[in-house]
Amino acid sequence: MDSNHGWPEPIIRVQSLSESGTETIPTRYIKPPSDRPSIEASSYTLSIPVIDLSAMSKEEMASAVSAACREWGFFQVVNHGVRPELVRHGQEIWRGFFHLPIEEKQRYANSPTTYEGYGSRLGVEKGASLDWGDYYFLHVLPSCLKNHEKWPALPPDLRDITDEYSRELLNLCGRVMEAMSFGLGLDPTRLQESFGGTEVGACLRVNYYPKCPQPELTLGLSSHSDPGGMTVLLVDNHVRGLQVRKGSDWVTVEPIRDAFILNVGDQIQSLFPFCQVLSNAIYKSVEHRVMVNAANERLSMAFFYNPKADLPLSPIRELITPDRPALYKPMSFNEYRLYIRQRGPRGKSQVESLKTSQ
Numbered sequence: 001m002d003s004n005h006g007w008p009e010p011i012i013r014v015q016s017l018s019e020s021g022t023e024t025i026p027t028r029y030i031k032p033p034s035d036r037p038s039i040e041a042s043s044y045t046l047s048i049p050v051i052d053l054s055a056m057s058k059e060e061m062a063s064a065v066s067a068a069c070r071e072w073g074f075f076q077v078v079n080h081g082v083r084p085e086l087v088r089h090g091q092e093i094w095r096g097f098f099h100l101p102i103e104e105k106q107r108y109a110n111s112p113t114t115y116e117g118y119g120s121r122l123g124v125e126k127g128a129s130l131d132w133g134d135y136y137f138l139h140v141l142p143s144c145l146k147n148h149e150k151w152p153a154l155p156p157d158l159r160d161i162t163d164e165y166s167r168e169l170l171n172l173c174g175r176v177m178e179a180m181s182f183g184l185g186l187d188p189t190r191l192q193e194s195f196g197g198t199e200v201g202a203c204l205r206v207n208y209y210p211k212c213p214q215p216e217l218t219l220g221l222s223s224h225s226d227p228g229g230m231t232v233l234l235v236d237n238h239v240r241g242l243q244v245r246k247g248s249d250w251v252t253v254e255p256i257r258d259a260f261i262l263n264v265g266d267q268i269q270s271l272f273p274f275c276q277v278l279s280n281a282i283y284k285s286v287e288h289r290v291m292v293n294a295a296n297e298r299l300s301m302a303f304f305y306n307p308k309a310d311l312p313l314s315p316i317r318e319l320i321t322p323d324r325p326a327l328y329k330p331m332s333f334n335e336y337r338l339y340i341r342q343r344g345p346r347g348k349s350q351v352e353s354l355k356t357s358q
């Protein structure tokens, strides 16, 4: 077998670069000046909406979620019903995985065909610019893709805790999908049905961003929008990093203990027929990126909730009118994902480039 597992060049773990104690990062990680993080330039006065789910009726939740998805494409939820102990245990157990000796992690080294396992890059373009982060990617649903053998065996409770965490997040995603649907005046189950009902997919990407000696020159994750349906992100509560696009600004998300950050992905955006002029009326899949820092490592867990992979997704019929024609051609998530994976993170250019010409 090829020792690079199908990658165009040998994989270097960012963690090993970080631990080597180097004071300068390799040029492959240096971003062009226009892409470098700019904490000063980002607005401190703006922040993504925070929604408290504990004290809300279905109607209130639908209108809060719907407004956040139109204006920001991002929001945080607190009192979401997932036990804080489970959330913290999940984070600690995955941090434990990344702190294992390199040989233990290398057993799960991933390839660009499935991405399952331990990885350090996206895209297969030779000589491409790289991001300052390692990750672990695994499938949760459908059950035929879920394979515990491809999940880390250590730390000992990782598989069980990740299973329990996934069940809770699937539940939360179901509630949010209903709110998103209801908030558009549709039947609460409509969005879920267009995703394939009970045959939805889900995967988890745990990101590990080691300390970086020159954080001002690089990014932990380059600007991208999430290709799937919706994302539930759990971040370290003491380390900032995530930035969300707002017009020409980048807004830094303030972590809230035990909260989840939710965002709309490209597949939900593609259910909307509306043209660009009416873009304030759709659920937007918004660009975001991750900054790294010199003082702290950062761990995040991105749970992706996706439509049934081979279902061609087309805009919701009830929303199509003669003056609001379908904007995207029907495409399945599998086809879309393949397209994205060949290219690596590239801002919003991917979803835009698939629009039909009208």
Ligand code: OGA
Pocket (backbone or CB within 6 Å): 205, 207, 221, 226, 233, 235, 241, 242, 288, 289, 290, 300, 301, 302
């Ligand atoms: C992602 C992502 C953000 C973060 O994994 O798609 O956007 O804070 N992660 O790690």
Ligand code: NI
Pocket (backbone or CB within 6 Å): 224, 225, 226, 288
């Ligand atoms: Ni993302």
